[in-house]
Amino acid sequence: MPSTISATVYHNYIDGRWAPSASGSTFENRNPANTDDLIGVFQQSTRRDVEAALAAAASAYERWRLVPAPRRAELLYGVAQMLVSRKEEFARDMTREMGKVLNETRGDVQEAIDMTFYMAGEGRRMFGQTVPSELRNKFAMSVRQPLGVCSVITPWNFPMAIPSWKIIPALVCGNTVVFKPASTTPLSAVNFVKVLEEAGIPKGVVNMVTGDGEEVGTPLTTDDVVRVVSFTGSTHVGRIVNQAAAPGFKKVHLEMGGKNVIMIMEDANLELAVDGCLWGGFGTTGQRCTAASRVVVHEKVYKPFLEQFVARAKSLVIGDGLRDETQMGPSNSEGQLNTVIKYVKIGRDEGARLVAGGNRLTAGTHAKGYFHEPTIFADVNTRMRIAREEIFGPVVSVMPCRSLDEAIDIGNDVEYGLSASIYTQDINRAFTAMRDLYTGIFYVNAPTIGAEVHLPFGGTKHTGNGHREAGGAALDVFSEWKSIYVDFSGKLQRAQIDVESL
Numbered sequence: 207m208p209s210t211i212s213a214t215v216y217h218n219y220i221d222g223r224w225a226p227s228a229s230g231s232t233f234e235n236r237n238p239a240n241t242d243d244l245i246g247v248f249q250q251s252t253r254r255d256v257e258a259a260l261a262a263a264a265s266a267y268e269r270w271r272l273v274p275a276p277r278r279a280e281l282l283y284g285v286a287q288m289l290v291s292r293k294e295e296f297a298r299d300m301t302r303e304m305g306k307v308l309n310e311t312r313g314d315v316q317e318a319i320d321m322t323f324y325m326a327g328e329g330r331r332m333f334g335q336t337v338p339s340e341l342r343n344k345f346a347m348s349v350r351q352p353l354g355v356c357s358v359i360t361p362w363n364f365p366m367a368i369p370s371w372k373i374i375p376a377l378v379c380g381n382t383v384v385f386k387p388a389s390t391t392p393l394s395a396v397n398f399v400k401v402l403e404e405a406g407i408p409k410g411v412v413n414m415v416t417g418d419g420e421e422v423g424t425p426l427t428t429d430d431v432v433r434v435v436s437f438t439g440s441t442h443v444g445r446i447v448n449q450a451a452a453p454g455f456k457k458v459h460l461e462m463g464g465k466n467v468i469m470i471m472e473d474a475n476l477e478l479a480v481d482g483c484l485w486g487g488f489g490t491t492g493q494r495c496t497a498a499s500r501v502v503v504h505e506k507v508y509k510p511f512l513e514q515f516v517a518r519a520k521s522l523v524i525g526d527g528l529r530d531e532t533q534m535g536p537s538n539s540e541g542q543l544n545t546v547i548k549y550v551k552i553g554r555d556e557g558a559r560l561v562a563g564g565n566r567l568t569a570g571t572h573a574k575g576y577f578h579e580p581t582i583f584a585d586v587n588t589r590m591r592i593a594r595e596e597i598f599g600p601v602v603s604v605m606p607c608r609s610l611d612e613a614i615d616i617g618n619d620v621e622y623g624l625s626a627s628i629y630t631q632d633i634n635r636a637f638t639a640m641r642d643l644y645t646g647i648f649y650v651n652a653p654t655i656g657a658e659v660h661l662p663f664g665g666t667k668h669t670g671n672g673h674r675e676a677g678g679a680a681l682d683v684f685s686e687w688k689s690i691y692v693d694f695s696g697k698l699q700r701a702q703i704d705v706e707s708l
């Protein structure tokens with residue numbers, strides 16, 4: 207291992223101060239395209255650090271909740287402007303630690319910018335309702351109230367976008383936050399939190415603690431102080447989080463795994479569909495919760511589709527995401543690469559036909575990174591594990607179908623329900639599929655990825671637990687309703703009892 211002596215040491219951010227963990231321990235963050243490149247050393251935090259962060263957040267909440275929402279929003283507009291000015295720098299840091307290509311990390315920072323501008327606008331909206339009372343001289347309305355301290359636990363695949371989807375709406379609603387980023391992308395978390403600090407978010411309102419999922423995550427999901435847990439990650443850990451938070455009746459918002467499908471009908475524009483499958487399947491090296499890991503193709507166009515898809519996948523340039531020519535970067539970590547390798551073996555053993563890729567890349571510029579070929583299995587059926595389980599890597603399963611009905615059945619035949627899409631020229635089929643796919647997101651003539659921040663984002667079944675982030679729906683996670691009645695009649699009026707004759 208190369209020396210770590212000269213590496214930058216990054217700290218936790220608690221109560222407005224950057225400080226080391228009480229543990230005295232740290233962990234390294236390395237570039238997945240070249241593991242000789244040490245990005246930095248980060249705090250291996252413990253329960254004590256989390257408790258200090260939660261105490262700071264609880265104390266800051268009493269002041270922050272009383273700051274008028276339009277004033278909170280002004281600070282957030284400043285955050286958005288600072289993100290704009292540092293977009294390129296942050297994108298480069300992100301590619302170095304996460305691996306995806308520079309255009310995609312620019313998109314990741316842009317998503318944080320979009321979300322911050324959008325949510326800052328909520329500071330002057332955040333509408334409630336006013337309704338007529340059933341009694342005379344009585345006023346009835348509802349208002350959104352903050353909940354208190356929110357735990358924000360995030361994955362590594364969107365290192366700035368996903369934290370922003372949670373932290374920014376939490377703040378505009380008047381909550382305070384303790385943020386635990388994924389351990390392979392802590393630099394992007396530090397970059398984001400520094401912007402919040404520099405934009406003037408008061409001390410204690412946002413706190414960040416890095417470290418191991420279980421050690422840091424457990425108090426964030428169980429401590430009495432926490433009122434909301436907003437988690438994005440695997441379904442496996444989401445279940446642990448859900449169970450940990452249940453005894454305290456915390457509000458738990460979970461965004462979890464996916465096994466998304468693109469359906470291609472015989473009347474589809476095939477070239478467009480191939481473009482969509484390449485972007486959906488191999489964009490972000492297949493490491494998107496919305497990645498199109500299944501493609502269901504009508505038997506009449508199955509062969510020509512497959513030929514074009516395989517040829518295009520084989521021509522993708524794999525490498526360091528910071529290089530201009532690179533079209534697909536490495537897996538984010540050794541563990542993630544091993545999962546890909548494991549599932550390629552499972553696919554072969556299950557009898558799926560390997561038609562592209564299938565191997566780790568280890569020669570030349572790939573020698574020091576977690577690179578894998580874009581991989582396509584054909585003739586996959588719904589019983590195979592590669593068609594059912596989330597792989598989170600550059601592996602796509604192609605399955606034939608005879609009709610739209612069959613495509614929809616295959617599409618729905620997984621435990622997840624995040625995103626689906628159809629390629630067809632037939633509006634009747636498009637609307638049928640739009641209605642019948644049991645997912646939170648649906649696309650027509652576009653791949654399964656491409657969400658915009660002003661519409662709700664999330665999934666059904668084992669992908670989510672009924673909440674949505676982004677759009678106005680995010681406010682429902684980070685606020686709760688209070689109904690208020692103001693009686694200005696000067697006498698006791700009993701609802702449902704004092705019914706006045708007209």
Ligand code: NAD
Nearest residue numbers: 360361362387388419420423439440443461462463464495
């Ligand atoms: P992960 O579940 O391994 O980790 C997610 C976060 O949870 C990390 O910060 C991790 O440290 C933390 N964690 C681990 N154990 C914990 C525990 N016991 N208590 C509390 N926190 C704990 O997921 P990952 O590998 O970082 O990300 C990949 C997964 O995220 C994929 O399944 C992907 O589909 C999913 N994802 C979902 C969405 C969505 O919106 N639905 C978006 C992006 C990623």
